[in-house]
Amino acid sequence: MILFFVFAGFFTDWLWYDSVGYTSVFSTTVITQILLFVLGALIMGVIVGGNMVIAYRSRPLFGMGMFGGGPSQGADRYRAALDPHRKLIFIAGMAVLALFTGSSTAGQWKTWLLFVNATPFGKTDPEFGMDVSFFMFTYPFIRVLLNFLFTAVIISIVVSAIVHYLYGGFRLQSPGVHATRAARVHLSVLVGLFVLLKAIAYFVDRFGLVFSDRGKVFGASYTDVNAVLPAKSILAIIALICALLFFAGVFRPGGMLPGVGFGLLVLSAVLVGGVYPALVEQFQVKPNQQSKEHDYIARNITATRDAYGIASTEVTPYSAKTQGTQQELQSEVATIPGVRLLDPTVLPPTYEQLQQIKGYYQFPDQLDVDRYTIDGVSRDTVVAVREIGTPPDRNWINDHLVYTHGFGFVAGQGSKTDAQGKPDFLVKDIPPTKGLGDFEPRIYFGEHSPQYSIVGGGKKMELDFPEQTAGGQGSGQVNTTYTGKGGVPIGNFFTRLLYAAKYSETNLLLSSDINSQSRILYNRAPRQRVEQVAPFLTLDGDPYPAIVGGRIVWIVDGYTMSDSYPYSERRSFGEMTRDTSTERQLTPQQPRDHINYIRNSVKATVDAYDGTVTLYAWDDGDPLLRTWEKAFPGVIQPKSKISTELMAHLRYPEDLFKVQRDLIGNYHVTDANAFYGGQDFWKVPDDPSPRSRVKQAPYYVTMKMPNDTTPRFSLTTTMVPNNRDNLAAFMAVDATGGPNAKIRVLQLPSETTIQGPKQAQNAFDTKAASVLNDLRIGGTTETVNGNLLTLPFGGGLLYVQPVYVQPKDENSARYPTLFRVLVMFGSDVGIGGTLKDALDQVFGAGQQAPTNPNQQPPNQQTGVPTDAMKAYDNVQKAYDDGQAALKNGDFAAYGEAQKRLAQALKDLQSTLGKQQASPAPTPSPTPTPASSAAAAPTATPSPTPTKSGS
Template identity: 40%
Template sequence: MIAVVAILFFVFTNLYTEVLWYNQLGFLSVLTTQWFAGAAMFGIGFFAMAIPVFISIEIAFRFRPVYAKLNSQLDRYQQVVEPLRRVAAFGIPAVLGLFAGVSSASRWQVTLQYLNRTPFGTTDPQFNMDISFYVYDLPFWQGVVGFASAVVLIAGIAAIATSYLYGAIRFGQREVRISKTARIQVAITAGVYLLLQAVSIWLDQFATLSNTGGLITGASYSDVNATIPGLQILAGIAVIVAVLFLLAAFIGRWRLPVIGTVLLIVSGLILGSLYPWVVQRFQVLPSERSLEQPYLQDNIDLTRDAYDVSDVDTIPYDATTTAAPGQLRADAATTSSIRILDPALVSSTFAALQQFRQYYQFPTDLNVDRYTIDGKTQDVVSSVRDLNLAQLGTSASWYNQTVVYTHGYGIVAAYGNQRAVDGQPVFAEQGIPSTGALGDYEQRIYFGENSPDYSIVGAPEGSPQIELDYPSGTNGASQTYTTFTGDGGPKLDNVFNKLAYALKFSSQEIFLSEAVNNDSQILYDRDPATRVSKVAPYLTIDSAPYASVVDGKVVWIVDGYTTTSEYPYSRTEGLSAAIADTYTPKPGYAPDNNINYIRNSVKATVDAYDGKVTLYAWDETDPLLQTWQKIFPSTLKPMSDMSAQLMSHVRYPADLFKVQRAILGQYHVTDAGSFYSREDAWTTPNDPTSPASNPTTQPPYYLTLQVPTQDAPSYSIYSTFIPLTGQDTSKSLNGYLAVDSNAGSTAGEKSADYGKMRLLTLPKDATVPGPGQVQNKFNSDPTVSQALNLLKQGSTEVLSGNLLTLPVGGGLLYVQPVYVRSRGETSYPLLQKILVGFGDKIAFEDTLDAALDDLFGGNSGATAGDGGITTPATGSGSGTGTPAGTGDNAALTKALSDAEAALTARTAALQAADWTAYGVADQQLKDAVAAAIAASGAQ
């Protein structure tokens, strides 16, 4: 009894803390709606199972033959069962009801969607039904029929077992004797069950429109001309056999229903399997292209609609492969924005230069964002400085982990198209507290992707501050402390709340510690994706939330998708497999997340300071979102409430783009005949920098670029396509997909071009090299190999950065940064070289400007702007490595000569891992650069 009470109390505290969490966040209605819906469905399932089973058992018992002569075995069974009969009569239905209730409760979403369904306004080509029928109605009614069939079947089994136990059904040597009551009960039960099967078979014809596998997703020729008519006939036969069973209940003859049952089984085999196979084998296969063409066209059209790629702008791009002087002059705006900083390689560089303490950390892959700096939009590589409590070592006490180290601090951002003279990033925002071009903002990160499981914050006004703010201070202090003043979590202002959370987190300190007071709050479920998924359980959350400075705060921007797998004629994609690439590894299991419809319907923000979650309806035309808005009213805000700064940081989500590019690999072909032949099927290339033993798909990249038909460069996400068959290193480029990712900077108003998809298609006879071919050329070029081998000498290693592809100069330009890293434990990558390729030509230089000029015959016609070397002292440069200004005098000449010598000495020291010599040369370089700036008169 004590154990039961303890278990119930633990369950109660878990539910109670959930109420506190949702209530504090302002989404309690989301929790209660789920609970009420689940409870109602549980009750329906419980009673819908328990009552029929109980009635079936009770009827069989009450109308048993009183004077039936039983064999000795049954007599012994009765003697065992009889003392427990009343318990079994109620217990068996109750236990079955519990299982049925749990199963029904899990389908609360299907039921609520059906009750609040919203029409799509589009019909399917086969039955002319609105798409909403397949998304809402069909799953609901299939569930109802399946559940009812299970109830009737179990009730029938219970009736037969009870009748047999009490002699209503007896088996002789040559016959079966059955009482009148048992006959009526069994026959009616069988008739009802067959009627339900008739309904199920009738519904199955609609499910053929979501069939997967083979050539077509949806109903094919054999489905339409054999399977669907066969299912309709089978449903009719099932109704007839059901009527025969109902007649047998009264006339007492079983011959007709038995014959009908055999006929139904044989018909099922013939109509459901044999006939469709005959049609497919002898009619379709000899003429498959012509017979399947209309159904294949339906598959193409509805797949493109379901994945929102029907409006892709296909642009023939006759890419040149010849590089000539001045060729990039018309693309100067694009080349000046080329990102040479690889967000996947500079995380350790950020950590080495900006982490400051072991209890801070940066994620493995940084974010590519953009900010308006000095009136110009700049692409930056950025990240929050989050906590890493695993590195506290001997200081990792409960007190330190829970009430002292409670938050990260600040954002670090580096210009994407700049590097310092030594290969370090040029920071637009740095230090702790952070300073730079992002302005003033609340820098404390209480809610992040690596925040502790829980922290206890807050204290009465005037009490000592114990939360470590950042590791520096004023008046000689080595640290600064703070007290959380926001509303970020449930309050621990009474004994019961403290006890509840002590049990939830299995921590007696929450209840006993003096650090927990009536003004304390407990912060948990702090990951932005987790918070959004809890308050919007109907959304599929993007795998890469990102943090931006918006309106004086750091906010996490999280993309949410509405999805379904019931869209007719639409190809099914495994979401986890579609988004897997170098940045997003495949899961170690096979999740059930197949989809064939997706919309980025919600943009969510999570305040990094107080954890506030705000949901914005981004795609208000989405029928799925409209349905969920009916279920959870008042939880979403309109897009018009989004501020101008928030709009400027919203981007086209990467996961949606990955799914769409997976679809467009084949469904860029809109003609059914061409699609059938697979003559132009594409795929996304493998990441050429991934290991050959474990290749990964090349991720899409965010860049500011200008695609043909665009008037100006725009922040975009892009990916490339190569032929589906063959090795990557032998494949030319077939297509280039770019999507305008700039939502604009007008409050509450989406840019007209946001989400515009442009697909550049190269001529089939083109020989534009693909990423694998270009990487192979980079690696095998004698000059490049020699230079890389020199960089690899000593204790250093060379790291190839992301291989970017840009449609400039009438062709496709490849750009790859090359990093050098010492093999020491405290080393980090430094950007030293730039590889570029255009057609069959490549170049390898210290700066992007120099590489482009070399590639295009000495003068590319465009400058890379800030893509060259910049000085650490100023954080800006001319893009050529030469300080701004003319200043042609002896002092300037000497300073430049000294800088060149110091740079050579420092590179040699880096290759030899001689850090003492490296430091001396680095200082000499800084002194020489400062002297050059002074001599030239530059600021």
């Protein structure tokens, strides 16, 4: 039964690889592991088993009596108990040892494939002058081989000593140990081999100094090069001499030579290997560390910047002005594109409430940002797919034969909402609208697909989408049957039996709904599918969907990584990619392995309908990728195969950017002396949310860098000095570029105090409090801050943050809608219903109304022109209607009132402009919240908003 279940798991894996067309990956991996298992088990068995046989056959014929004393009672008892079963014990012991050894060596299949397929880097390390590939591919294999041999020799020494003791080869008695010549020779040779291996290890360890963490930075330090390196060479020679002394014990009886060898080995290891380097470190390096470590810090800087792909980072001094002339700033406002105001981490409830359609559909916990060309202009869009969720009635048929797939793609313009603050959807509903053209809407392969589904069969059992009845009640449904090529055919009895064993489900054998045309879909998550076909890659934590060629495809970024790049800084991949998104568990936690080399070498796609996995070589100059391509030929397609339509949706991966910004915090400093001081080091700021101690996530946004002529879809982040919150730098990369996209950093002067994200958030919270607090009256509503975007603007930096409002009652079907947009430039804050309104508050409206000398006559009672009084009445009514709707929780009515309020304010401004000799700037569409409704009719609002936005 055990063998059957093992076979079922193995054979169904092969069937899955065959269904996706990657059987070569499966066969290469399995054959390599089997060969290493057999080879490791065989060599270990020969070495250890052979020494046990030698020890048994060299046993004395007459027991311990030959030593002149009585037989050892303890050894006799053990021998009497074990000797009748010695063959069984020997076979069982060798089998267990072979199992553990084979499993261990099979686990090194990646190290072996890298070694035999090594590709030169064309770069040499500065200490040994060897190609980097030696340290990346050859050195790790040598260490694995030495560890294997050490283990084999140590186990051989132990088991041989036990056998010699049991069969009288030696005994412990006072004084000392008494052994036969055969036992002494055997053990001397084994110990000599161990010491000889130690000599080889000392020599090989010299190359491992490039991974030392002894000094100020990672890599060989002054002490390593000038003390440890010669010490390793000396110790290798001493160990070789000691090995010869142990071998000499074969010919010369007595323990003097082995004793001298052992003592010399221990003493030299302590004095030469430990004390001497410590003395050099303490008395030469520490008093003069900056000068002594200068060259080695420079090596670390160069290697780290190259290994993490940040050597071409462009750091530009940026004055970061906080003020500018009104004319300059107004002209700059006209160049700002539609900044993304929809926050993909805030809006999942909104997408779910507005587009879920039925309770058995679901949206992800975090939406994705992509871009699509709309009316000839590339626009940021917030996208998601409508995946299948939990069936309303749980049973095996519903779970696996009826509710098999999701349906539809939802995309909202990132910078645009409707009158109620809801997303302006380009694609929505079931069947989907055609805002982005025609496409196959069915999602059989997604991030939340069921564990397995049985599809096809021609019976149309699968729920396709809910059908609206004539009365609009939505009680019907349209069924379908899968016609794609994905999945494994499950028509014959033997295959069904294997999958019944795999999933411990008898219904797979008994169900009459499964026929010769049926297929089983499993391993359906995009990351999971790519991991299976490319086990040599580490994948980005955020796959995202895109419409490409009339199909929904998942795009997954793949990384080649290593921890063996000489001199490069090692850091935890999981810690570097940890930020607010991973803390919310919206994306899977990345492995915490320490790395010091990374490349975004592969772009992968997974078809959401048929599950087709395609791998493209994105960074085809990566030697590590070329090495894997040799090991798995034909698996990765060349970059030239990427279609133009797919290329338009590829983006700079988020996890790579997180890693690079973490390193750039220190390694933007390229001078070794300045690096040693560390005064100019940066860090990623904490998320500006209250009490947050987690790094702020980077943001995708279309923006224009200084000196650029057009905006670009970019991935951006900010940096702050260590132990401070003011801004130190702004960092961005063109997210649409190729594998060599350049990271650009705007470095702020160290003497300035430009506000960082936390400080900007505090300014928003303070200056917008009077507006936002009105929403919290009565405790029925609450506000949610969106992503705090930072944009280069007018020689300075502009902060933009959307603010959403939602009901406070968690039991209601609540969802956030856009309510206000906050902007800040310098110390000036604007608060508007739209981004333009907020910008106008800070920078002015730009275009002024022309002067009209024809003024309306004033009202005889108030002294205010009649038209102005009428316009103001409209302002007051719209404001009062909005407040009433807000208190009642009617956000639709509130949105309409805000629209009327904005129009009434424009009418009022136009009227006042006709009565004045000079034009006035356009007022904020938000009346001063501090003024009460009762007092409002008696005072005309100021047509000029304050810079604080109050």
